[in-house]
Structures are given as C-alpha cells and as structure tokens.
Amino acid sequence: MLMEYPILSHSQQAHCQRCGNHLMSRPKHSLQFTLSFAIACFILFLTANFFPMISAEQAGFHNQMKLFEAAYAFFIHGEWMLSAIVLFVVILMPLVLLAMIAYLLLPMIFFRTILPYTNPVARLVFSLQKWSMVDVYLVAMLASVTKLTSMVTIELGIGIWAYIAFSLCLSAALANLDKQRFWRYMDKIKCHQILKQQQL
Amino acid sequence: MSSDTKTAAALNLTLCLHCHKLNPSSWSVCSRCGGKIYPRKPKSLQISLAWIVTAIVFYIPANIFPVMSTYAFGRESASTIIGGIFELWEQKSYFIASIIFVASIVIPIVKILILLWLCLSLKLNLTETLRFRTHLYRLTLWVGRWSMIDVFVVAILVALLQLGGMLSIQPTVGSLAFASVVIATMLAAEAFDPRLIWDHLQD
C-alpha cells in the first residue's frame, strides 16, 4: 500500500495504516552509533578469540575453549557440515557484516564519499543480517554452562566476558542501522557530491 | 481503512525490497540501489512450500535420532533433544530447560504450522484476519533463528568436554537434521511475500 513519507521530528515514529507495522523513525546520529559499535566489536571479537571463554576440569583433566574452537570441534569429529554451519553463522557472518558496515559508513561519515560497490555491499548487509546468530550463541553458551556445572568444574575466562560485550555491541550496531536512514543518507551524500562538482 | 488508499501496483509502481524506493513497474532494476525488483517475490508460494516440506521431512530424524552421545567413565549414553530437556529439568535448571524447550520444540512446530496456514489461506482466498496473519508472518521471520540454540549447545559441549578417557562427547546425526530443520524454516519464511496476504483486498 502506498503512503507518503511523513516528515518526522526526532522523537516521532510512523506506522503503516494497514498492518500497523513500524515504518520509520528518525533517531539522532544512528549511523554514527552503528559505526562506533562496529569498531568496538572488532576489538572484542579478537579478545574472545585469543582468551579462553570457558574451561572445564575434572579429576586432573583440563580443557578450555576459545570462540573459534566450537566450530572446529565439529570438524574434528567428522561433522564438517555442522562445522561449516556454526562457523558461518557465529564467526564468518558477523565478521563479514562488520567489515561491510565499516566499508560503507567510514568513508560516508568522515569523508563524505561513496566507495565503489557500495550498492551491492549495502544490499548484502541488509539481507544477510538474520544469518548472524551471535545472540543465539550467547544464550546457548549460558545453557551449556548450566548443563555442565552438574558434571564438571567450570571456570569462566576473559573470553566469555569479551563475547558478551561483543554480542551487545553487535546488536546495538545492527539496531541502529536503519534501512531507510541509510539509503536516504546516501542520497544526501550523492547530492552533496554533485553540488561540489558544479561549483568547481 | 479509508477508501482513498492506493497501492503502488495500482499506480504502476514497484517497491524495491532492498532500499524501499518506488520504481516504475516497467523497470527490472532499482534506480537507487541497483537491486532486482519485482511486483511480488517470484514463485513465493511454491518456494516457501518446498522449504516447509523439507523442514517437516528433517523434523522426524531430528527428534528420533540422538543429537550427541556421551562417554563417561567407560559408559556410553546417547541423548535426544527431548531427553536433554528432561535431564535439565531433573537437575532443577527449570529456566534453561524451558528456554531450550521453547526454542527447539515449540518454535519449530509453531513456525511450520503458521507458514503452512499462511500458504493455505492464500490458496483458499481467505479475506479475514489479514492484519493478524501479517503479524504472525513477522513473528516467524524474527523468531526462527532462536531454534539454533540446541545445535550450539552440542557444539560447545563437544568442544569443551574432551577430558581424556574420563568424559567425552561426540556429535551425532540428530544435530545435523535439526540444524537443517531450522535453516529450512528460515528460508521458507524468507521466500514468503507478505504482500500476497493483502492482494485479495484489491479485487
């Protein structure tokens, strides 16, 4: 159904007349927030990969887990399909999303320019979002810890705190990345560039 | 609803699902973002139904076969998804047990039923509960990924519990079947075009 886009002030929201779904809102600096959370994510992600997340101990045997090892363990046991799925949704997808967000927003916000392949990259960012399952993995981790405490001695490492922070920052980055805000911002920058060229 | 509402299709316009720009219907590529545009997602119903059937087929082995087997002190025991939930319940971890129960039993079944009903109601040309059905669709789109919890739990247990001969855990075929169910339902929801629900209103 067709509706005219209303002009909104920062605290207002628009909803569809037909199905009631949220259509648009106008948060302040949302894209800038996305970029800063995305950069924080990179650092936290490295921390979660280099420091152990959980360690288990029983009767002298000791084992610990870093982030990428969950996918790797499936691979060792011959379940390469499962390994690929976990690797994809927990590690690759969020990393690729973050890299693409940085690629799009860094030049737009700081240099007012648009890099080549911005359009296909932006379409990918919006269509791939639901395949990043970092938040689901975090809940799974809490469930596993509960399950394990009855069997072995569990210790939580720096890695898990970094991962919790990573998950929160990633959700914040994606929540602030509004589709319409993004494409309108890009239109604005394009106009800007055309005006600049005319002045020269 | 007021009678003067118009749809984009009636004005020969097509919405770009990538960037929400309206383009003339005769175009096949969006003028702003370069993405493919079409009045409705092509073969939406057929593709969606195909993925639902796939999900149902995988759902049976996912629940019959164990998702992992535990070797503890020389004894081997296999556990299915439902078995794992009972175990947690007996350990008095009621909260986690309920989360896993909802994520891996309730959500897949409800999601498959909702998608089936959405497809069926389009075939039957139902004109009631349009708004409700749109809400249901949005729910299935958002909630499906949470079913992966159980697959991740197996991944973490397998990675962590390799404590020599004392205690070790192996993944088994049930996990892969269950992961396939989740992915199939997600693809089914993505293929479905919610605008089809409202199309009968125009006729």
Ligand SMILES: [Zn+2]
């Ligand atoms: Zn577009």
